[in-house]
Every structure is written in structure tokens, then in C-alpha cells.
Amino acid sequence: MTGRQRRRAPPAEPAYRPGQLLDWTNSRHWDYDGPRPCRYCGLDTQLRDSHRSPAHKVCAEEALATQARDAQAAYRQNGQTT
Numbered sequence: 001m002t003g004r005q006r007r008r009a010p011p012a013e014p015a016y017r018p019g020q021l022l023d024w025t026n027s028r029h030w031d032y033d034g035p036r037p038c039r040y041c042g043l044d045t046q047l048r049d050s051h052r053s054p055a056h057k058v059c060a061e062e063a064l065a066t067q068a069r070d071a072q073a074a075y076r077q078n079g080q081t082t
């Protein structure tokens with residue numbers, strides 16, 4: 001490496017890492033009755049969220065992240081949360 005090359009800034013730390021926001025290892029997140037359409041994307045899943053609604057873990061995490069981003073944006077814009 002020559003001294004003239006510029007270093008890139010390290011990537012910004014993401015607000016969350018997909019797949020690592022929620023812990024769904026507990027068996028109550030698995031429905032043995034069979035797959036049902038995910039409440040977010042509509043594809044079948046046997047996973048259930050904390051309200052027992054069908055949801056993929058990554059879909060639930062993305063929804064939470066979106067909700068947090070929206071609340072943060074609203075706070076920045078209005079100076080308060082809604």
C-alpha cells in the first residue's frame with residue numbers, strides 16, 4: 001500500500017443488525033399447527049410474534065426498526081414523540 005491511497009471511513013454502525021434484534025429461541029414463537037401467512041410479507045411461516053400473530057422474525061425486526069426510525073424522525077422534526 002502506498003502512502004497516497006486514501007482510507008475509507010469505516011461503515012456507519014447500523015441501528016440494528018438483521019436477525020439479531022429479537023430472540024425467538026423460545027418455543028412459544030413456533031406454531032406446530034402449521035404455516036400461516038406472515039402479517040408483514042404474506043408468505044407462509046410457522047413463526048409467531050409475541051402476540052401470537054404469524055410473522056417472520058426478520059419481518060418483525062424490520063417493522064420494529066422502521067417504527068424506531070419513524071419515531072426518531074418525528075422526534076427530530078417535532079421535538080417530541082407522538
Ligand SMILES: [Zn+2]
Nearest residue numbers: 038041056059
Ligand atoms: Zn414475513
